[in-house]
Amino acid sequence: MKRLFAAVLALVALALVPSTRAQTPPANPGANLAQPPANAEVWVIRSTAGPHGHSWRWTTPDGVHWSRESILLRGFVTELDEQQRLGSDGSLQSMTIRGVTPNGDAGESFSIANGRYTYRSPVDHGEGAYAPGAYYSSVGGTLDGNIAFLDALIRAPNHAIQLLPSGQAQLLQLATRQVSNGRETKNLTAYAVIGVGFGPFPVWYDGDHFFAYAGFLSYVKDGWEGVLDDLSTAQNAALASRGAALVDQIGPRTTQPIVIQDVRLYDSIGRRFREHQSVIVENGRFTAVGPAVSVSAPANARVIAGAGKTLVPGLWDSHQHYGADESGPLLLAQGITSIRDPGNQPTESTERRRRIENGQLLGPRIVPSLLVDGAGENAAQVAVAVHNQQEAVAAVDRAHNEGYFAVKLYGSLDPAWVAPMATEAHRLGLHVHGHVPHGMRPLDAVRAGYDELTHVNFVMMQAMPQDVVDHSNGIARHLGMAQYAPDVNIHSREFTAYLDELQRRHIAVDPTLVTFELEYVPESGDISAAYAPFIGTMPPTVERGFRSGGLPPTPQVSRERMRQAQAALQALVGELYRRHMTIVAGTDGSGLELVRELELYVAAGMSPADALATATIAPSRLFGVGNVAGSITVGKDAEFSLVDGDPSTDIGDLRLVEYVMRDGRLMRADDLRHAIGISGPPHRVRAR
Secondary structure, three states: OOOOHHHHHHHOOOOHHHHOOOOOOOOOOOOOOOOOOOEEEEEEEEEEEEEEEEEEEEEEEOOOOEEEEEEEEOOOEEEEEEEEEEEEOOOEEEEEEEEOOOOOOOOEEEEEEEEEEEEOOOEEEEEOOOOOOOOEEEOOHHHHHHHHHHHHHHHHHHHEEEEEEOOEEEEEEEEEEEEOOOOOEEEEEEEEEOOOOOEEEEEEEOEOOOEEEOOEEEEEEOHHHHHHHHHHHHHHHHHHHHHHHHHHHHHOOOOOOEEEEEEEEEOOOOOOEEEEEEEEEOOOEEEEEHHHOOOOOOOOOOEEEOOOEEEEEEEEOOOOOOOOOOOOHHHHOOOOEEEEEOOOHHHHHHHHHHHHHOOOOOOOOEEEEEEEEOOOOOOOOOOOOEEHHHHHHOOOOOOHHOOOEEEEOOOOOOOHHHHHHHHHHOOOOOOOEEOOOOOOOOHHHHHHHOOEEHHHHHHHHOOHHHHHHHOOOOOOOHHHHHHHHHHOOOHHHHHHHHHHHHHHOOOOOEOOOHHHHHHHHOOOOOOOOOHHHHHOOHHHHHHHHHHOOOOOOOOOOOOHHHHHOOOOOOOHHHHHHHHOOOOOOOOOOOOOHHHHHHHHHHEEEEEEHHHHHHOOHHHHOOOOOOOOOOOOOOOOEEEEEOOOOOOOOHHHHOHHHHHHOOEEEEEHHHHHHHHHOOOOOOOOOOOO
């Protein structure tokens, strides 16, 4: 799909997460791109933190469609232009994209000639016979490319189009809404695009003209920014019925006892695997756990054979920006029954959490943090942006009053505000974690009141040059880290003293190692180890996104240097483990990456049993729900996955989920996968 769909799907954690990626842009990356004329149509690109850029479109006298897009998101630069030539019927005849994104060169082209099409993107290329009515689904591009595609869908018979190089898209009418900006009133229609990701993608039209996309990163006509919350509420209400239907179809609550018989069981409290165990579940709780020979099935029980399989407590993704209704089935299909959401749109995410808790939507337990950042061009896109210490402390009060577990502090905060924010948070019983504000080292943040450090690069930040520390709210935390981390001696006297203090203070760490593997290791076009097991099972548009590669090398940082940095960060996680520090596994992604995170922990020196504890009992205890979750224990909530494999010898077998249970609902993983367009289970791929 076009860049808008790819980027937003990423931001809502339904595909890749380029929000964790960065670049060193040219001094003026937009200098050689088309410049919009004064009469160009303009859309503002914004989030809850404020504006992030603009998108322009115009048509030249010769009928060529031009567009230009400029985005600055937390220091990450996108500068694009796109040229399209359309047929008299609106069909796309040729397209050229130029510019840069956080993944590097955005150059892409498509053309039709003599009944055949050819394309070349940053991740793939190909050709084939062109069928009239088909539409090229580009990897990148501007908003204008999306508009042309949407217009074609509206005109198409049955509002359906065959996509090139593969896939199919359909458009459904979703809702209507009357909105006003105080000067003008519009009657808008929302449509849902099906087939470009794991679920419906809503867009808003004013008659036959594209008007807005409302989401994490919104596009709206200039002067209409004030209606975005209203549009978001309307589209989410319209989509809610689909989520409610899935509850009845896939996850009705179980009314009879369930017995998992003669299974290998992961004991997260003892951090060991136990053979030949049987487990009984009644009324959504574990009522018996023990050797198979001593556990008798109730007469009316449903018995599931466990021989050769492994029963695992429900997994946690401790860094999951839960962004859409479809995230629930996607996560549950991976055996993920709980998440810590470290930052999201407050109103929308609170409502989604309420629907899950009320049984109106399939999804995991959600432990939320309120993300708070300083205002400015590098502010996080879903943050509550604050401008002074008074507002910063008030945001902490808001987190408490609205039922959040924690506050997550971010990189553009004034370091002077951290201590008063942490003091207020602890007074109110809130957990404090996050990125380390720019200009501040992690030990300063810990001494000011942090309970947990987010991302292992911020643990390593203690040893970075001052210039990297000063600019850690932008690209320096990625490329500066890659440049200098390989040379850090984590066993030096200074670094050892630093880790000693973290250990004494019982500081937890959410490493998200897999995000650094994704940005440091693969070349463009490569399939990373995190996604290789899923190739051939995902929607075509999603699979193309898997090939986006990592950060583009720079004159200062080669690909080899990046890979050395990944190894250095992995070694640091191994050292935290050897010190028995609390590590909680998270992805900062879609959830598909969680098992790869655990594979990296095993590669860092953990046993599979210890690695699995970071995604079960450790987060349950850290996030205050260890009494109901995190282990297969009599009296606890029955949250588990049954996997067709042996993660005690290969942690990657955790991907092979057959059943998952959450909230008293026993669900087939294949049913969850099929509900969001995944054709089958992942492949067994040995970790590398």
